[in-house]
Amino acid sequence: MSESVIRAQTLAQKLIARAAGRTHVQVGEVVTCAVDLAMFHDSSGPRRILPMLEELGAGIWDRHKVVLVLDHYVPAQDRDAQQIVQLTRDTARQWQLPHVIDSEGICHVVLPERGHLAPGMFCVGGDSHSPTGGAFGTYMFGIGATEMLGVCVTGQIWVQVPRTLGMHWSGRLAPGVSAKDMMLYMIGRLGMNGGQYQAVEFAGDAVSALSMPERMTLSNMSAELGAQVGLVAADETTVAHLRQCGVSPERLHDALQWHGDPGAAQERFDFDADVLAPQVAAPHSPANVHPVPDVGDVKPSIAYIGACTGAKLEDLRAAASVLRGQRVASGVQLLVAPASAREQRQAEHEGTMQVLRDAGAQVLGNSCGACAGYGATFAEGSIVISSTARNFKARMGPASVQVYLASPYTVAASALRGCIADPREVLA
Structure with a gap:
């Protein structure tokens, strides 16, 4: 060699x-x-x-x-x-x-x-x-x-x-x-x-x-x-x-050198991203993954847009693009916990937060919240579709809480339709 x-x-x-x-x-x-x-x-x-x-x-x-x-x-x-x-x-x-x-x-x-x-x-x-x-x-x-x-x-x-x-x-x-x-x-x-x-x-x-x-x-x-x-x-x-x-600029002067060598x-x-469909991880593991069309008729009572992996400014914009001009389905509670106060201010300035509120969102604080199991956890028997990273049993509330993981697009589409839904259909 x-x-x-x-x-x-x-x-x-x-x-x-x-x-x-x-x-x-x-x-x-x-x-x-x-x-x-x-x-x-x-x-x-x-x-x-x-x-x-x-x-x-x-x-x-x-x-x-x-x-x-x-x-x-x-x-x-x-x-x-x-x-x-x-x-x-x-x-x-x-x-x-x-x-x-x-x-x-x-x-x-x-x-x-x-x-x-x-x-x-x-x-x-x-x-x-x-x-x-x-x-x-x-x-x-x-x-x-x-x-x-x-x-x-x-x-x-x-x-x-x-x-x-x-x-x-x-x-x-x-x-x-x-x-x-x-x-x-x-x-x-x-x-x-x-x-x-x-x-x-x-x-x-x-x-x-x-x-x-x-x-x-x-x-x-x-x-x-x-x-x-x-x-x-x-x-x-x-x-x-x-x-x-x-x-x-001094800290970024060598930024582009940080890549692997050919042959490493x-x-x-x-x-293949071209054929990727929206995905959902069913309870109680992030590995229990299915394409959205294969999930079946699951009716969430809570749609949660929060956490470091699902409530950044771009995530809030994604949800707003689905919900603009519409209201969430009856029986669904939409909760939004922006991941950063600075990004929430930008979302307020550009109207993204107002779109979410007009759709029925309740806005929570800029913290880990339900994802980490502190503060705003979910009630006994809740069915949740969430933009968070984990859906382990009893992580976000009692063991009876069923958490489905998805993108902010899919969480918003599901809140709108009242069942886990493909955001491509809504956006189309």
């Missing part, structure tokens, strides 16, 4: 090598990486990390490289939540953290929105959907409290260099079909352990055509594939989006 083939690196290998101070790394190798940024929130942050830091007599290695987001327990619904939120705010002041985002949206959305991510970075997050950062050419993955303690004290973490699974999408999505449908289809085909804690990289013409919010949906739900990271190589779309987020080893899977 030639030296050039041996040295050919996937995007995941390149990102890890940079963080490890190496020119290249090999699959299976264990290396220590310097962390560029650590993100945690009110659930995964101070209430878990503070006691351990105090026991060690240690402090944060670099407070400028930490972002704390309050998004899980806000707005506080009970005394326990109030105490957690207060502890989080008190600790942020004690640690003098310069980057605190309080009740302004979900961590995976507000982190890039505030310009904290850029191609080439190596980041960790105290949340399982932290792979969302991979949409920006960033190696970002979720870790537990003990691992986060080590990062907070040392600024380093070890990783085993993963294999790369290449998800190649040819063609182009039809109107009313979205990245959420792509992701559900992949999870249905490969299963929730399909990623085997490896690196997943999304590529192909259909991926290149996606906006950054749609790419974020792919990377976000790589967690449901069981992957460590979900990567999209940086391109001009990435750079333009990050410039709008305020990322400086990966296990390849091929998909």
